[in-house]
Amino acid sequence: MSNQDARTPRVFLVRHGETEWAKFGRYTSTTDVELTAKGALQVSSAAPIPRKRAIKTFELLMQSPPSTTAECEVTYTEDIAEWNYGDFEGLMEWEIKSLIKTKGLLQGREWNIWGDGCEGGESMQQVTERLDRLISQIRLIQKPYMNGEKPADVLLVAHGLILRCFLKRWLGLSLDFPLEMMLAPGAIGVLSYKKNNISIPAFHAGIALPFPDEN
Template sequence: MSDQDALTPRVFLMRHGETEWAKSGRYTGTTDVELTLEGTAQVFSAARMVVGAGKLLDPSRLAHIFVSPRKRARKTFELLMSSPSSGAANCKVTYTEDIAEWDYGNYEGLREEEIRTLRKTRGLDQEREWDIWRDGCEGGESMQQVSNRLDRLISQIREIQRPCMNGGKPADVLLVAHGLILRCFFKRWLGLSVDSRLSMILAPGAIVVLSYKKNNMSEPAFHVGIALPFAEESEKA
């Protein structure tokens, strides 16, 4: 990694591994579902490739880990940091509803086409199609409620990282959560509204890296591409 990368704190976003509901396109918010065998394999693969001393996600550089309290996220975190050599046992871990999946309310367990049909039978969306980013969920969370809790978490993360912007102690942060809420977090990190038109794909078990441009707390950014640590660094681990 570059000298600049070594100085600038990062935030890693990891989506939990595959579940049967996610696989079938069902909106999964508060319901606790298990990872599939494929989902478990996805997390193990990610852990093997990117977690460890000298690797992209180096536990020795983690200052704090935030995990959604939902079972699928907790299990993903456990699998990701399951190696005794990961060093995660020495890191502060917080399970928080602030990074739980969007509460889908009446739409829990439904597929998108089922939600659209349900809303139209109730006389909704006559002039424009339903957009969860903008319209939220009946009986669940609104865009503003989601924004409020993510902004609260972002403020907490920046307080952790603020004293470490110029090469102080390591202050990377890891979030283990869900597909939709992590994409919302991505937008809020950049100062964008949750309903901003920004198409994103975040596959189960995928990892996103956020940071700050020019080592400046007032310029939150994301890595379009990131240079991986040199092979010899990983081999020393």
């Protein structure tokens, strides 16, 4: 990554730490579930509205002040809330598929949340619309500073599925586009723009570390 690219605004995606429901694979959106002790450690180790688990994750991340004098603005928005699972809330994937089969939904076709959404919850289109709205707001903030004129990084603390949805929309992909991704509890992903160009959104497959003599 060139020094020029290093000054391009970034978007950091942070998934909240482990919860009891997430640990066992239960679909969790509107239900408030606390972080486990392990979940708190996952986030603390990553640190040098949203639900309780996302708020707690943010608080743990920010308990050590950033090493920059730049001002930080905190905003809570439902545009990055987890996909509303509706009738599937609290269920594991095999339970959802069994329920769909029992109700005769999808006519025997395998359920896929990316394209099928959730009965009683959100559709793919609804999730797409709110994520696109958030992405437009972020790009409006970052566009004037594509060459590092002023710090304009954005930190998003949210939930596993919606962050993977966000990455797809950041790249201009449909939510049902087959792009396999992993984002463990407490994990951090980084998005930015290629060639300092607001029209070329990209994700970092890897970030070059600074040389020892660099600030």
